[in-house]
Amino acid sequence: xxxxxxxxxxxxxxxxxxxxxxxxxxxxxxxxxxxxxxxxxxxxxxxxxxxxxxxxxxxxxxxxxxxxxxxxxxxxxxxxxxxxxxxxxxxxxxxxxxxxxxxxxxxxxxxxxxxxxxxxxxxxxxxxxxxxxxxxxxxxxxxxxxxxxxxxxxxxxxxxxxxxxxxxxxxxxxxxxxxxxxxxxxxxxxxxxxxxxxxxxxxxxxxxxxxxxxxxxxxxxxxxxxxxxxxxxxxxxxxxxxxxxxxxxxxxxxxxxxxxxxxxxxxxxxxxxxxxxxxxxxxxxxxxxxxxxxxxxxxxxxxxxxxxxxxxxxxxxxxxxxxxxxxxxxxxxxxxxxxxxxxxxxxxxxxxxxxxxxxxxxxxxxxxxxxxxxxxxxxxxxxxxxxxxxxxxxxxxxxxxxxxxxxxxxxxxxxxxxxxxxxxxxxxxxxxxxxxxxxxxxxxxxxxxxxxxxxxxxxxxxxxxxxxxxxxxxxxxxxxxxxxxxxxxxxxxxxxxxxxxxxxxxxxxxxxxxxxxxxxxxxxxxxxxxxxxxxxxxxxxxxxxxxxxxxxxxxxxxxxxxxxxxxxxxxxxxxxxxxxxxxxxxxxxxxxxxxxxxxxxxxxxxxxxxxxxxxxxxxxxxxxxxxxxxxxxxxxxxxxxxxxx
Ligand code: ADP
Ligand code: ZN
Ligand code: MG
Numbered sequence: 001x002x003x004x005x006x007x008x009x010x011x012x013x014x015x016x017x018x019x020x021x022x023x024x025x026x027x028x029x030x031x032x033x034x035x036x037x038x039x040x041x042x043x044x045x046x047x048x049x050x051x052x053x054x055x056x057x058x059x060x061x062x063x064x065x066x067x068x069x070x071x072x073x074x075x076x077x078x079x080x081x082x083x084x085x086x087x088x089x090x091x092x093x094x095x096x097x098x099x100x101x102x103x104x105x106x107x108x109x110x111x112x113x114x115x116x117x118x119x120x121x122x123x124x125x126x127x128x129x130x131x132x133x134x135x136x137x138x139x140x141x142x143x144x145x146x147x148x149x150x151x152x153x154x155x156x157x158x159x160x161x162x163x164x165x166x167x168x169x170x171x172x173x174x175x176x177x178x179x180x181x182x183x184x185x186x187x188x189x190x191x192x193x194x195x196x197x198x199x200x201x202x203x204x205x206x207x208x209x210x211x212x213x214x215x216x217x218x219x220x221x222x223x224x225x226x227x228x229x230x231x232x233x234x235x236x237x238x239x240x241x242x243x244x245x246x247x248x249x250x251x252x253x254x255x256x257x258x259x260x261x262x263x264x265x266x267x268x269x270x271x272x273x274x275x276x277x278x279x280x281x282x283x284x285x286x287x288x289x290x291x292x293x294x295x296x297x298x299x300x301x302x303x304x305x306x307x308x309x310x311x312x313x314x315x316x317x318x319x320x321x322x323x324x325x326x327x328x329x330x331x332x333x334x335x336x337x338x339x340x341x342x343x344x345x346x347x348x349x350x351x352x353x354x355x356x357x358x359x360x361x362x363x364x365x366x367x368x369x370x371x372x373x374x375x376x377x378x379x380x381x382x383x384x385x386x387x388x389x390x391x392x393x394x395x396x397x398x399x400x401x402x403x404x405x406x407x408x409x410x411x412x413x414x415x416x417x418x419x420x421x422x423x424x425x426x427x428x429x430x431x432x433x434x435x436x437x438x439x440x441x442x443x444x445x446x447x448x449x450x451x452x453x454x455x456x457x458x459x460x461x462x463x464x465x466x467x468x469x470x471x472x473x474x475x476x477x478x479x480x481x482x483x484x485x486x487x488x489x490x491x492x493x494x495x496x497x498x499x500x501x502x503x504x505x506x507x508x509x510x511x512x513x514x515x516x517x518x519x520x521x522x523x524x525x526x527x528x529x530x531x532x533x534x535x536x537x538x539x540x541x542x543x544x545x546x547x548x549x550x551x552x553x554x555x556x557x558x559x560x561x562x563x564x565x566x567x568x569x570x571x572x573x574x575x576x577x578x579x580x581x582x583x584x585x586x587x588x589x590x591x592x593x594x595x596x597x598x599x600x601x602x603x604x605x606x607x608x609x610x611x612x613x614x615x616x617x618x619x620x621x622x623x624x625x626x627x628x629x630x631x632x633x634x635x636x637x638x639x640x641x642x643x644x645x
Pocket of ligand 2: 536537540
């Protein structure tokens with residue numbers, strides 16, 4: 001399949017790279033090989049424990065009674081404030097009440113409102129006992145701090161218990177955040193038992209091609225024997241590729257629901273941990289559980305979180321992710337296709353995936369889940385307004401018409417928003433105006449992401465794509481047009497797909513010129529209706545120029561340098577730099593190449609313009625239909641061409 005527009009077509013809405021996980025307060029990055037992240041980590045905990053225990057002692061045991069001077073203590077006895085004294089080895093404690101009030105465990109010596117207590121460190125004073133006798137103070141000796149058992153409990157056992165509790169709490173938090181220290185690799189997959197999944201294919205609309213492919217997967221799960229008996233191989237991994245909110249997760253659930261099998265869902269981010277080895281252990285565990293439950297589906301959402309190419313990472317390697325990825329690869333190789341285990345994964349960045357993931361036996365099937373077209377949108381709106389009370393005036397096809405570029409999730413949101421607006425306005429039924437308002441709200445947000453085109457842009461895009469398609473149809477030997485669309489995709493406002501009839505290894509000069517023509521067709525069509533150039537054709541021009549240059553420099557197809565290769569040699573560009581290219585021909589030749597490129601492109605442009613001007617009626621007609629329907633498949637396009645002929 002060749003795609004004429006934007007080279008970055010598969011780079012849907014780039015996500016911000018995720019941080020590599022939370023940082024632990026102690027110690028630097030976790031040490032490879034150690035699940036606890038190295039000795040710094042351990043020291044951190046010991047420190048907390050020691051500091052915490054001293055604090056505990058201080059707060060609960062020592063600070064209980066104000067300590068006063070011995071002379072002050074005596075004064076308080078003389079003044080009659082202290083009525084009772086406990087004598088122990090190391091200090092005396094004086095109380096303001098004669099009899100002991102109810103002893104409270106933790107604050108034994110300080111019962112707050114009932115009595116006050118003062119502690120003092122005694123000085124050897126033989127008159128002290130006499131003084132107490134005189135004042136009628138009750139005194140008695142206690143062994144140190146009362147009960148040693150209680151003391152032991154309060155000063156040691158409780159604090160330790162307390163900190164074990166805190167520690168475990170911490171660990172649990174860490175576990176939730178990702179790093180699981182005690183139970184390394186414990187799984188977070190939500191296991192949904194058989195039949196629990198209520199989602200069916202009828203709940204998904206607008207992605208008919210994807211549904212068609214997945215129907216087969218359901219059949220694999222239901223009747224594996226049918227395929228294995230004949231010697232066929234059941235696919236192991238199916239990758240759902242598409243922009244966010246187009247129903248990838250929904251489709252995966254529908255497959256499990258239709259096949260009535262268990263469904264394990266995990267997000268790629270769940271596997272990426274801060275401790276090396278944890279993610280890998282999770283993968284192992286997930287597959288183990290799944291094998292026990294087979295037939296079942298494992299769904300890995302956001303596969304790119306673990307599956308990022310190991311080659312392209314700028315910030316060096318990431319041990320944890322690499323190990324996790326390796327484990328995933330190993331597990332995928334490790335199970336037998338007949339075991340009834342199928343792995344579905346979803347991503348909106350197929351371009352960053354590690355090539356190893358896409359090899360045969362792994363995610364070798366890719367299913368495109370694209371934004372819905374006019375008809376698809378209407379169906380999605382119908383699905384989501386099943387339980388919404390609509391006024392008979394509401395026409396969902398009108399709503400669908402003005403929501404070009406919206407994803408399934410956007411549409412579900414609009415229905416909900418419209419219902420809320422109706423409630424707010426005190427209506428019993430949702431009216432068309434509620435939908436209009438809901439759409440307006442959403443459009444503003446989406447326009448920032450350039451997903452919603454203005455009417456004039458859409459018209460221009462329709463002409464542009466039709467231009468490509470018509471030139472392709474009129475060029476002998478060109479690959480047939482498979483699909484034309486004005487639904488934005490990535491950076492491209494629309495796209496025209498051509499399907500090669502056969503693999504070609506050698507391409508002739510006329511094929512190459514034909515390719516240039518098709519690429520120029522878009523801009524020619526635009527120019528014909530607006531009379532000026534737009535930026536919409538930039539990537540087409542890059543590609544066309546590239547082909548023209550290669551024809552001259554590499555393929556020896558140009559007038560002056562027929563059968564001569566004008567090569568450039570890559571020379572190392574120094575550390576961390578791309579190789580530089582050094583041409584192996586003269587400056588004069590370079591000038592000739594530049595001029596020749598311009599000449600070829602200009603010539604072809606004029607030719608294409610003549611071709612399309614002659615077919616202006618057809619151009620108008622096809623682009624009008626495209627504008628209306630948003631996508632045209634091969635059959636519809638051919639019918640339009642035949643109708644004109
Ligand atoms: P993705 O996983 O592709 O980001 P989701 O499957 O999570 O998208 O879609 C989010 C919600 O949007 C779904 O739960 C569903 O309500 C709605 N939705 C998205 N696409 C569709 C669709 N094709 N048909 C019906 N509903 C859809
Ligand atoms: Zn184009
Ligand atoms: Mg999803």
